[in-house]
Amino acid sequence: MSYPNPPGTPPQTPTCYRHPDRPTYVRCTRCNRFICPECMHSASVGHQCADCVGAAAQTVRPVVTSFGAPQQGPSTPVVTYVLIGINLAMFVLQTTSTGLERALALWPPAVADGDLYRLVTSAFLHFGMAHIAFNMLALYFVGPALEQALGRLRFSALYLLSALGGSVLVYVLTLNALTAGASGAIFGLFGATFVVGRKLNMDVRGVVAIIGLNLVFTFIYPLFTSQNISWQGHIGGLVTGAAVAAIYAYAPRKQRNLVQGGATVAILVLFVALIWWRTADLRAMFGMG
Secondary structure, three states, X not given: OOOOOOOOOOOOOOEOOOOOOOEOOOEOOOOOOEOOHHHOEEOOOOEEOHHHHHHHHHHOOOOEOOOOOEOOOOOOOHHHHHHHHHHHHHHHHHHHOOOHHHHHOEOHHHHHOOOOOHHHHHHHOOOOHHHHHHHHHHHHHHHHHHHHHHOHHHHHHHHHHHHHHHHHHHHHHOOOOOEOOOHHHHHHHHHHHHHHHHHOOOOOHHXXXXXXXXXXXXXXXXXXXXXXXXXXXXXXXXXXHHHHHHHHHXXXXXXXXXXXXXXXXXXXXXXXXXXXXXXXXXXXXXXXX
């Protein structure tokens, strides 16, 4: 129960609702409570208290891109730079550690014998300076834009699935070839760039030209040199990257995360099934117990 001030008594000075020892005459424009300068947050009209600002922030839906990534200004392509760093570090280890290449590169008989990790580790090895230079330059120029559009999580999944897709096709279609390189993942990024560009109504003729030239180089170069290029890895990565990007780009908005996540898992399950089938086939071929 409260009582009015006795006659002649000056009215009581209001204080901040969060700091009762601080007199103030400013009210929050939302809840009408008194707030001191420390608790004031500028609004379009007047000031608001911290509680009202926090409550309003929770009701604002985050802005996302067409692919579900947070909409934001240009940011550092962290995943792209980390991938480049890992590839460069592995290349240095290759040049200083004898036997690393043989232990981690993709060789179908070894994979069939239990070295399944080679399907992934081979994507971070390279045969020579020119090999890694081309792949890392391509990743440097193509990766940031895709990472910005898709977001770091989706871009990471795209890169790794493309790398694995290239390795799986090599495993399925070759028998005794020693294979390595990030080319499968890079071709996956090329395919994804085409799909994302079409989704955003961009001119993709340049991307088509790059893909075409690289495919021609893939099949023509071995005819004039003694070096082989794994067309299986390139095609596997290209198809996988384009497929993953199409799923990410055209997933229905209301179920975007569910569809994208489910499709990612489904593609991974498909790869596991192909690996299991090919392993059984090779083990029977080589008489492995």
